Amino acid sequence: MKAKDLEVKVKTKEKAAEDNEVKETEVAAEAEAEEKTEAKEEQVKEETEKKAEEKAEEKAEEPEKKDKKEKKDKKDIQIEELNDKILRQMAEFDNYRKRTEKEKSAMFDMGAKNIVEKILPVIDNFERGFDMLSEEEKAQPFAAGMEKVYKQMMTGLTEAGLKEIEALNCEFNPDLHNAVMHVEDENAGENIVVEVFQKGYYFKDTIVRHSMVKVAN
Secondary structure (H helix, E strand, O other), X not given: OOHHHHHHHHHHHHHHHHHHHHHHHHHHHHHHXXXXXXXXXXXXXXXXXXXXXXHHHHHHXXXXXXXXXXXXXXXXXHHHHHHHHHHHHHHHHHXXXXXXXXXXXXXXXXXXXXXXXXXXXXXXXHHHHHHHOOHHHHOOHHHHHHHHHHHHHHHHHHHHOEEEOOOOOXXXXXXXXXXXXXXXXXXXXXXXXXXXXXXXXXXXOEEEEOEEEEEEO
16 A cells, blocks of 8 residues: 555544544534433423412412401401490490480579579568668667578578679669669669669579669660
8 A cells, every 4th residue: 555545544534533523522512402401491390380389379378368358357347346336335425424414403403493583582571671670670689680590591592603683773684674663863874773672683694583673764
């Protein structure tokens, strides 16, 4: 064999060896790429299955959470209704208490007013009797004792709410005074009370009796 042919044959073998090595490298690269692809697909599949499982679990838990929320909401509603009911009952009771106290006070005042109306003629008789006495007679023990009884009675009635209506030398007021006589008097002002025949009284801001008066025109 010639040297030139031998050289060609050697080069041909080397070229074939290189081609085989390249082919093997390519096959190995393809295998590695395929393995990576399969691994990636497996990972994606696992993640997809995991997400699906998580979603299924969440979906399964939703009715339970909803039931708990509904149960909680129902309890809250019941609590609010009970609180509202208690507050309304307390307000109603407070209004009832105030109304009852007001009615009791009004009934008491009405009863006291009726008693005062019956006592006023006694007061009038005391005052008329004292007006008829002279100074010497007033100094007598009996008259002095009766005056003390009169003053004690008036003190008690005043503390209870009795008050005399001012009339003498005041302008006539039809809401307070009952004019039973008119007189021409140049010394007195027009429409002025110049004499009181019977005293009028308040009892706790309510007129028990009007003053009976003489008015100057």
